[in-house]
Amino acid sequence: MRMSDKVQISIARELYEKAKRFVEEQGGFSSVEELVEFLLREVLSEEESSYTMSKEDEEKVKERLRALGYI
């Protein structure tokens, strides 16, 4: 991704410090920026919500279960 595709945002320093600690302890992210991008993508996902299954996903699962011989 080019730098011009990125924008800067401001968040509370206290929150930033917390996020930085989280990144260091949790290990799944290499930077606060990566963590923020991941969380925003999750929240703004086009699917209805993380906790429901879309029609498209249901079709994928049907296909898999058919290939597996369950249905």
Place this chain on the structure above:
Amino acid sequence: MGLDSLPPKVLYQGFDGGGFSFLKNIVEESARYVLRSCHPPITIPAWLVMFSGVSPGELGIYGFRHRKPGFFDYYIVNSSYVKVPTLWEEASRRGLRIGLYGVPPTYPPKPVNGVLVTDFTTPGPDKPYTFPPWLRRELERISGFTIFDIVYRSEDKERVARDLFRMLENHLVQVEYLAKRRRWDLFIYVEIAVDRAHHAFWRYFDKEHPRYEYHPVYSNVIPEVYRRLDRWFERLFKEVLKNSIVVVASDHGVKAMKGAFTINQWLAEQGYLKLRAEKDKVKPGTELREDMVDWSSTIAWGWGGYYSRIFINLKGREKHGVVEPKYYEDTVEQLRRDIMKIRGPCGEQWRNAVYRPDELYPVVRGDAPDLMVYLDDLSWRPAGTIGWPSNYLSENDRGPDDAVHDWYGVFAVYDPEGTVEKGDRGLIEISYVRKLLEELLYG
């Protein structure tokens, strides 16, 4: 630790090809129950019955797929269909820390007081399959993409074995990581690779299988799966589980598949199902579609699987229903009698069983079939496809499969403090397991 489809003879009677060693010692020191699975003895709903403590009827879940009355097409159940609080939800509510890995069906993931990784019904690793959502990044960093399942109905057994071991290793790395890195009071791990190994390689393993064949590589796949689990468990036990109560359980057992029986072809021959096309014009293995059926002359149709579900074309309920409600009871009973009479390919007597859901469950919720059918005590798999030259197929209509499910699984409890009396403890109903686990958790 849930080992999907592990039968008692493997864990308790040493029929493991030398695969289990450490686990065998643990089980020796455990309270050992033979677990009786639910109706139907299938992964979904069986694990859910175990962890909810209620029957499939109360859950309204009778398999992976269901059909809304009046519709021919089906939908797939997922975690959002589970309306009864599970063991881990109640434990979360009480403040216990939870680790949950691979328990079907937990996709899409619901919040828990701890961590959750969904099961083999997950559409793919690009989906949000963990709770908390960022956990998946952590797991992918240590083990690459999460492997939810493999395609095991294939003639390419070497590929199947390769995929199987890759998936197992992927899971073992992730579970070990979570078990060591997270604080937990209750950790439930279900390994689906055991079931996949059984289905793909059982005839190379079980000498009593009607098509048993020794193969220098394939005959060792199932014992190798057991061995890898055993070594992994031994290491984990010595490092983090020494002071934990360990439960080893399965959702159902497994046994040799004798063949498949084409239930819809049989219904057509008996005059229950009227097809538009002539029998010899349909390609073998054709899926029954709505437009293939002459609904004005159809009384019933069925689904295949490890058991068969039969639906009556009931007037007022189905789109093109013809069976008058006043004849519903007689129709169901006649069909039951006819199914009970189905015999084997050489005319041998089968141990068929046909149930109406209200005979099995205290409550029948959701979209239950009219009849639930087991052919020859599960040894013959009902096939829903049509166009076959015979009603008896030597193979599964969905591709190679060596095994069918069996009623009996395992449930063994090991307590290092010796509060659980070890030895053979007889039968336990799968729906009773939750109560027992809660006694262990809460005293």
